[in-house]
Amino acid sequence: MLRINNVYRSFGSKEVLNGVTLTLKPASLTGLIGPSGGGKSILLKIIANTARASSGSVTFDEGLSTADVGLMFQEGALFDSLSVYDNVAFPLVGGKVPTNSLPVDEREDVCDKVSEILARVGLSRAAYKMPGQISGGMRRRVSLARALVSRPKILLLDDPTSGLxxxxxxxxxxxxxxxxxxxxxxxxxxxxxxxxLLPVVERIVGLFDGAISFDGSLDDLRQGASASIRSFVSCRFELGSPAIEQVPTV
Ligand SMILES: Nc1ncnc2c1ncn2[C@@H]1O[C@H](COP(=O)(O)OP(=O)(O)OP(=O)(O)O)[C@@H](O)[C@H]1O
Ligand SMILES: [Mg+2]
Known part of the structure; x- marks a missing residue:
């Protein structure tokens, strides 16, 4: 279990997160949605401990800790001087790159894991390219592979589909x-x-102006969401009309 407890964050006088409380259950798959500038990225960074909350906390149960978090940054954040392969290997080797200087037995295990994930994101043939030699969409897939390669127990993916x-x-x-x-x-x-996103996640959380204004399933979103969330979602997704109450005819 991961708990986000009444988290606030401001930049200067701008309140970006206004008391976010959220619990993520073991094995859950959640989609975090909301308008640009709503605070999604900063929330993920606070969970991953790469940014700080102004107040509030993130706590972990059941043997989890901040070290179990794998975050794919929205901006990608690849190391430009490392090959695709070494970028992806980075979390496995604790930064001991380039990986061809590793002892052979360690290198083999790293190679199996990196090759598998590169194949799954469709980048086997780009393994020895440098980030500057591949397209923007390919770079996003490299940073996704890097977040996935160590199979972290908590996986936070910030806009993995952007630009694709x-x-x-x-x-x-x-x-x-x-x-x-x-x-x-x-x-x-x-x-x-x-x-x-919406059809595949179990739970949808809407972050609007730094506060959670929706938390439920796709069915809940179809039936019970507020007008402002419905209008945000329906510009991007076919929600259908809200269920109309049946008025009994006499
Ligand atoms: N390091 C920073 N310094 C100053 N302001 C920041 C910083 N990081 C984020 N912000 C501000 O916090 C607000 C929320 O930003 P955030 O990146 O979390 O939004 P987002 O929901 O991820 O948006 P998008 O969908 O466009 O990625 C924005 O107004 C942004 O300008
Ligand atoms: Mg963002």
Whole structure:
């Protein structure tokens, strides 16, 4: 279990998170949605301990700690001087790169894991390219592979589909869902691609102006969400009309 307890964060006089409280259950798959600037990325960074809350806390139960969090940053954050392969290997080797200087037995294990995940994100042939030699969409897949390679128990993915065409976006979402089924990490995905995200997650959390203004399933979203959330979602996803109460005829 991971608990976000009344987290606030401001930058200067701007309140970005206004008391966010959220519990993520073991093995859960959650989609975090909301408008640009709503605080999604800063919330993920606070969970991963790469940014600090102004007040409030993040706590972990059941043997989990902040070291179990794998975060894919929205901005990618690849090391430009390392190959695709070494970027992906980085979390496995505690930063001991380049990996060709590792002892052979260690190198083999790293190689198996990196090769498997590169194949799954469709980048086997780009392993020895440098980040500057591949496309933006490929770079996003490298940073996704780097977040996934160590199979972290808590997986936070910040906009893994951004800049991808619809087919590539589906492939990435399907891969995340498949990995989630395989080893059941606590997973939270941020995406603006609601058409692909909403049907596959178990729980949808809406972060609007730094506060959680929706928390429920897709059915709940279809039936019970407020007008402002419905209008945000329905611009990007076919929600259908809200259920109309049946008025008994006499
Ligand atoms: N390091 C920073 N310094 C100053 N302001 C920041 C910083 N990081 C984030 N902010 C501000 O916090 C607010 C929330 O930003 P955040 O990146 O969390 O939004 P987001 O929901 O992830 O948006 P998007 O969907 O565009 O990625 C924005 O107004 C942003 O300008
Ligand atoms: Mg963001």
């Amino acid at each position: 065409d619809p087919v590539a976006s589906s492939v990435i979402i399907d891969l995340i869902v498949e990995l989630h089924r395989e080893y059941r990490p606590i997973t939270m995905i941020v995406s603006h691609d609601l058409r692909r």
